[in-house]
Amino acid sequence: MTQVKPFIAEDKWLTIGEAADRTGVNPVTLRAWQRRYGLVVPKRTVKGHRLYSHAHLMQIEEILYWLNKGVSISKVKPFLKASVIKAAAKPLANNTSLSAVEMSFWQGNIIFLNQCCIDFNATDLHKKLNVLTALYPFSVLKTCLYWPWLSGHEATMGERKDAASIQAWLSNELAAHFSARRLALLQEDSLAMTLLVCIGKEPHWSPLMFSAELSAYKVKHQQINITKVSELGFIAQRIPSRQILLIAHPQFNNVDTREFELLMQSNFGSINLVGIYAKSVNQRLGLSHLSIKDIVAKDGVANSIVDTDIEIMTPNNETRLSGNKDD
Numbered sequence: 001m002t003q004v005k006p007f008i009a010e011d012k013w014l015t016i017g018e019a020a021d022r023t024g025v026n027p028v029t030l031r032a033w034q035r036r037y038g039l040v041v042p043k044r045t046v047k048g049h050r051l052y053s054h055a056h057l058m059q060i061e062e063i064l065y066w067l068n069k070g071v072s073i074s075k076v077k078p079f080l081k082a083s084v085i086k087a088a089a090k091p092l093a094n095n096t097s098l099s100a101v102e103m104s105f106w107q108g109n110i111i112f113l114n115q116c117c118i119d120f121n122a123t124d125l126h127k128k129l130n131v132l133t134a135l136y137p138f139s140v141l142k143t144c145l146y147w148p149w150l151s152g153h154e155a156t157m158g159e160r161k162d163a164a165s166i167q168a169w170l171s172n173e174l175a176a177h178f179s180a181r182r183l184a185l186l187q188e189d190s191l192a193m194t195l196l197v198c199i200g201k202e203p204h205w206s207p208l209m210f211s212a213e214l215s216a217y218k219v220k221h222q223q224i225n226i227t228k229v230s231e232l233g234f235i236a237q238r239i240p241s242r243q244i245l246l247i248a249h250p251q252f253n254n255v256d257t258r259e260f261e262l263l264m265q266s267n268f269g270s271i272n273l274v275g276i277y278a279k280s281v282n283q284r285l286g287l288s289h290l291s292i293k294d295i296v297a298k299d300g301v302a303n304s305i306v307d308t309d310i311e312i313m314t315p316n317n318e319t320r321l322s323g324n325k326d327d
Contacts, residue, residue: 138216191220229259
């Protein structure tokens, strides 16, 4: 679950942009939660700017707890009377009716999206994804929607004669869905570049999901496909970057491992193996296996993960607030 930053004094307040940075829930989603469901209702300055306290951040954390358990945002509010600590002490599995209902919610979305694929209905596909994106942080969508949907998509299409065409179509549509944020980040000259590198025949959706996750953390990145690890050194010389993320493939052999060790000794910045097959390789090399979130935070390339205390402002700070583009 996303963790909020440490204690904020009761007489201190955050802008919506700062609250988003601390919680990982973007401003658009915070506004949608407030307007549609009456969740996380902020204080307002005389000029109408939103202000969030420590209590608001705790409520956001509790909402994220339930979302990560599969509860839809429209049904979260009744559960917010108890603290997240008390909720954690009583496993959700004890309430089988809730579990079934919420599993049905996400399964219903997956069924709808699969039908869009069968019908090649790009309009409804993007409408549904845009609605869900506005209401749920990417971390929740990744766990509850994207991975369950995409990992089973090929099997769902079964023996259809047009299965390959549907897969290719969906790949293109998802790339288009995620591309806007990635391309916007590429225009930011002040951000450090990250290379996301796919080697060999990585499972179909992994590179796309890793790219989407990097964009969710506001990491400026390019995605590159290579056939063997030794190619990466030549490419890295031409694309200055602070960080390289190499998606390990199932057949990552001894030759690949040696080439990777040589890359780590070079001057190409931070180099990390990621993906479901990376853990065993990292163990062989005596390296820690970290999530993408932990890696980008450690290397200082994430722009929505705050690692140090940010400036807190009071409601009287009208000069600063009036220029807040996130409000």
